[in-house]
Amino acid sequence: MNIRTVQAKRILTRQKRGFLALGDIPFTHSLSWAAGCGFGNIYCGKYCYAAQLPNWLYNKADGEEWGDAIIIKENAPDLLEAELAKAQNRPEFRIFMSSVTDPYQPIERRYRLTRRCLDVFAQYDDLDLLVIQTRSPFVTDDIERLARIPYVVVSMTIETNRGDLAVGPNDKFIEQRFEAVRQVADAGIRTQITVAPCLPYTPDFAQRLAYSGAGRIVVDTFVAGDGTQGQRTASSPFAEQVNYNWRDEDPAKRLYHALQDYDISVGWSVQGFASIPPREGAAE
Numbered sequence: 001m002n003i004r005t006v007q008a009k010r011i012l013t014r015q016k017r018g019f020l021a022l023g024d025i026p027f028t029h030s031l032s033w034a035a036g037c038g039f040g041n042i043y044c045g046k047y048c049y050a051a052q053l054p055n056w057l058y059n060k061a062d063g064e065e066w067g068d069a070i071i072i073k074e075n076a077p078d079l080l081e082a083e084l085a086k087a088q089n090r091p092e093f094r095i096f097m098s099s100v101t102d103p104y105q106p107i108e109r110r111y112r113l114t115r116r117c118l119d120v121f122a123q124y125d126d127l128d129l130l131v132i133q134t135r136s137p138f139v140t141d142d143i144e145r146l147a148r149i150p151y152v153v154v155s156m157t158i159e160t161n162r163g164d165l166a167v168g169p170n171d172k173f174i175e176q177r178f179e180a181v182r183q184v185a186d187a188g189i190r191t192q193i194t195v196a197p198c199l200p201y202t203p204d205f206a207q208r209l210a211y212s213g214a215g216r217i218v219v220d221t222f223v224a225g226d227g228t229q230g231q232r233t234a235s236s237p238f239a240e241q242v243n244y245n246w247r248d249e250d251p252a253k254r255l256y257h258a259l260q261d262y263d264i265s266v267g268w269s270v271q272g273f274a275s276i277p278p279r280e281g282a283a284e
Contacts (some may be wrong), residue, residue, distance in 0.1 A: 001038065002064065005108065008073035012048055012095065012100040013079050019227060020096050023274020027131075031074035033113045038105035040067025043167050044135065044159075047197070047238035049226045050100040070107060077116035084124055094129040094278075104136035118145040127151050128278050133194070137176040143187045153190045155218075156171055156181050160199035161208055165264040166243050168199050178212055185213030194273070196220035198252035200244055206255055210262035215262060218272035221249045 020027040051066035103114040135157040163171030223230040
């Protein structure tokens with residue numbers, strides 16, 4: 001893994017289009033302290049749409065593929081502190097961290113940029129929402145810090161409960177993530193699971209999700225979720241390696257409807273991601 005550091009000029013990116021801005025209660029900003037992702041060489045890197053976005057393509061060096069390198073914005077916490085300090089409308093801020101990289105990828109344990117950003121957020125109690133989107137059980141490293149941020153939601157990606165897929169997580173990684181959800185929820189932190197994208201699953205997946213401890217579940221598909229109605233997925237390595245019809249949205253829709261039989265909030269794709277209710281009395 002090649003690691004390069006840069007000094008960024010800003011860290012909060014205003015959302016004007018795309019799935020973060022299209023829901024009923026859209027996000028106002030995204031926050032990503034890296035281009036590239038340390039999970040790029042595992043199964044999710046084979047279909048990750050971020051590999052085809054400009055923030056990676058404009059930075060990658062010749063010969064480096066997705067998963068080979070990470071470009072780290074090492075001044076991210078300082079930028080965040082400066083931008084929040086001068087913001088006049090913080091109660092309107094709905095921040096998604098992160099849309100193009102994982103805030104708890106393995107390199108976080110070396111650089112602790114997510115941790116340092118959490119320490120900044122903890123200084124401000126007036127934002128509307130901060131979603132920490134990850135597929136990593138390392139999120140439990142920061143439970144105490146997350147608990148100090150009243151507007152945080154930890155969102156864990158769990159695409160399936162099957163560890164036998166040709167392209168998918170193994171059983172250990174699945175169980176580690178379910179356990180992380182339980183620990184975060186038990187600490188009193190708002191928690192959701194994103195089945196994004198939905199991979200093949202067993203009949204008891206809906207029940208496992210419903211009783212995981214998460215308060216919300218969002219179900220998404222390759223077609224609905226890659227931003228191009230499946231075109232990005234079609235041009236990814238995943239499309240050539242997978243042994244099932246990834247364009248078929250019916251299994252995801254069946255899961256979505258099955259989850260509605262439980263006492264839990266359930267969302268679908270874009271609307272599900274961008275529909276977390278605002279804090280009571282946050283932005284007037």
